[in-house]
Amino acid sequence: xxxxxxRSFALCAMLFALCQxxxxxxxxxxxxxxxxxxxSSADSDLLIAIRxxxxxxxxxxxxxxxxxxxxxxxxxxxxxxxxxxxxHDRVDVLVVATTPIALAAKNATSTIPVVMVAVGDxxxxxxxxxxxxxxxxxxxxxxxxxxxxxxxxxxxxEVLPRMSRVATLINPGNPIHAVFLKETQAAAQTLALRLQxxxxxxxxxxxxxxxxxxxGHAEAIIxxxxxxxxxxxxxxxxxxxxxxxxxxxxxxxxxxxGGLMSYGANRRDMYRRTTxxxxxxxxxxxxxxLPVEQPTKFEFIINLKAAKQIGLTIPLNVLxxxxxxxx
Numbered sequence: 001x002x003x004x005x006x007r008s009f010a011l012c013a014m015l016f017a018l019c020q021x022x023x024x025x026x027x028x029x030x031x032x033x034x035x036x037x038x039x040s041s042a043d044s045d046l047l048i049a050i051r052x053x054x055x056x057x058x059x060x061x062x063x064x065x066x067x068x069x070x071x072x073x074x075x076x077x078x079x080x081x082x083x084x085x086x087x088h089d090r091v092d093v094l095v096v097a098t099t100p101i102a103l104a105a106k107n108a109t110s111t112i113p114v115v116m117v118a119v120g121d122x123x124x125x126x127x128x129x130x131x132x133x134x135x136x137x138x139x140x141x142x143x144x145x146x147x148x149x150x151x152x153x154x155x156x157x158e159v160l161p162r163m164s165r166v167a168t169l170i171n172p173g174n175p176i177h178a179v180f181l182k183e184t185q186a187a188a189q190t191l192a193l194r195l196q197x198x199x200x201x202x203x204x205x206x207x208x209x210x211x212x213x214x215x216g217h218a219e220a221i222i223x224x225x226x227x228x229x230x231x232x233x234x235x236x237x238x239x240x241x242x243x244x245x246x247x248x249x250x251x252x253x254x255x256x257x258g259g260l261m262s263y264g265a266n267r268r269d270m271y272r273r274t275t276x277x278x279x280x281x282x283x284x285x286x287x288x289x290l291p292v293e294q295p296t297k298f299e300f301i302i303n304l305k306a307a308k309q310i311g312l313t314i315p316l317n318v319l320x321x322x323x324x325x326x327x
Contacts, residue, residue: 030282032067034095035079038227049268049272052272057276070086099175109137110137115277116139118143139287139288139290148263150190153187153191155263156248159312164219165219166221167220167221168195169199169222170199171199171228177224198216210239218245252266260306260307300321302325306326
């Protein structure tokens with residue numbers, strides 16, 4: 001009986017050792033955490049672009065990579081908690097969208113590699129030491145937005161040559177907006193325009209903001225890029241139409257849902273590009289040695305149906321420069 005027990009025990013021990021050996025031989029599946037600034041319904045196409053980029057690099061979700069996705073729904077108060085959750089879970093790489101979430105990531109970890117996307121000015125924001133040599137654990141893609149606001153105002157002025165007063169929606173909770181506002185004010189001064197900054201801190205402020213723009217007699221709006229506005233494009237576009245206010249946005253998502261114009265980088269391309277950074281980091285590259293990339297192509301989109309809705313005629317010379325005209 002004792003011999004049988006010993007043989008059974010030895011057999012169990014051998015099977016356990018074999019199982020442990022098999023598990024040890026299985027490669028670890030890297031986990032990549034994603035914190036999106038908006039909602040899954042508003043930006044599901046960005047996640048699709050990321051998955052496409054990963055497949056092109058040989059990654060199959062559930063087989064050799066795992067994605068941990070979080071959506072902040074445009075709520076600034078959620079940014080630190082969502083980042084902290086993924087840092088606590090010790091993901092292998094953290095991908096964060098927009099300047100406020102990138103700052104939350106910088107404050108949360110100095111060891112986990114962080115890939116930024118859609119940040120305004122990472123050097124001015126203190127996210128990296130320089131674009132060429134970021135230093136630290138952050139790298140990624142910048143929107144290069146501060147230099148774009150002047151161009152957006154120029155386009156508004158060409159569409160509305162008699163315009164003298166323009167409003168801009170800003171979010172005081174976004175630290176990069178101080179830079180954006182400074183650049184916009186400088187561009188407005190050059191174009192002899194009076195600038196009316198209007199604050200929005202949450203979706204409940206949209207209606208009040210547009211009412212304030214209308215009562216302030218602004219003739220058009222430039223909407224600064226922000227997680228809040230990106231999370232509610234349909235609502236913002238509807239308010240612009242209601243108040244008959246020509247508005248230019250930073251991204252194509254707005255004219256695609258009925259906004260007048262947009263000028264800026266293609267976000268889908270940028271999010272897809274983050275997969276290249278993720279791939280390099282998973283293969284051993286250090287974020288400190290990966291230069292921050294800036295967009296080299298900007299797209300100008302016009303929605304003629306939106307123009308007709310507010311009784312606006314787009315000059316032919318402006319239409320000719322559009323990359324896409326929505327009819």
